[in-house]
Amino acid sequence: MSSSRGRDEGRRDDRGPQDRDRDRDRDRDRDRGGRRFVRARKSCKFCADRIDYIDYKDMRLIGPYIPERGKVLPRRISGTCSPHQRMLASAIKRARNAALLPFLTD
Amino acid sequence: MRVYEILFIIAPNVEETDVEALVTQFSEVATNQGARVTKVDRMGRRRLAYPIQKFKDGHYVVLTIEGTGAEIAEIERRMRVTDAIIRHLSVRIDEDLKRAEKFRTRRAAHSRAGRAAAALGSQSAAGESNAEEEE
Numbered sequence A: 001m002s003s004s005r006g007r008d009e010g011r012r013d014d015r016g017p018q019d020r021d022r023d024r025d026r027d028r029d030r031d032r033g034g035r036r037f038v039r040a041r042k043s044c045k046f047c048a049d050r051i052d053y054i055d056y057k058d059m060r061l062i063g064p065y066i067p068e069r070g071k072v073l074p075r076r077i078s079g080t081c082s083p084h085q086r087m088l089a090s091a092i093k094r095a096r097n098a099a100l101l102p103f104l105t106d
Numbered sequence B: 001m002r003v004y005e006i007l008f009i010i011a012p013n014v015e016e017t018d019v020e021a022l023v024t025q026f027s028e029v030a031t032n033q034g035a036r037v038t039k040v041d042r043m044g045r046r047r048l049a050y051p052i053q054k055f056k057d058g059h060y061v062v063l064t065i066e067g068t069g070a071e072i073a074e075i076e077r078r079m080r081v082t083d084a085i086i087r088h089l090s091v092r093i094d095e096d097l098k099r100a101e102k103f104r105t106r107r108a109a110h111s112r113a114g115r116a117a118a119a120l121g122s123q124s125a126a127g128e129s130n131a132e133e134e135e
Helices: A002-011 A020-031 A059-065 A082-097 B016-032 B070-081 B094-125
Strands: B002-010 B036-052 B055-067 B085-092
Touching (some): A059 A082, A082 B085, B002 B016, B002 B070, B002 B094, B016 B036, B016 B055, B055 B070, B055 B085
Antiparallel strands (some): B002 B055, B002 B085
């Protein structure tokens, strides 16, 4: 039992409970074939700006999350947290019904 | 009591005065049904993101209504039969607003607790230098 732990610590020497995020990044990198650089974690803009409710009429707020094609910008690109992404998605869907946003753009 | 937001789009060929008439007409429908109109937001003439009934723009109006929820059915029914209204969308917002309020109060409590802890910490460190911080 202690032998497996020791081996693990030997390979990843600076492992510490305080750097869960960095650890997770590294695990993911290793799964993808051992790239060693760590990208800075993206953060949720809505959390940073303390936005509690995303109004579907507020185009200034949701505009940056609509790419060219009129889709919803995925979380893995924007870094939005899960509750805010849910709010954002429903706001975009409402805005589409109100003809404030397109359903599709060619 | 439930809070609803009713957005509707009036066709662009309707005169400005008739737009006003429609807005007051639907506010009256709401009040007659026992609801309270708390806000009327005329967003004005806007371009539509896609054509609706071959119209390319329309007058946007948002009514905020407080009521039981039964009046929404009547308002929507009337909007459906009114030809000048090319689109309508009702959204219940009281639950979302309540949630937003909860977040705000929790954040306020949190920051107050943080400030109190900071004040305590600096008080023990230095006596009267942080007197203006507490105000």
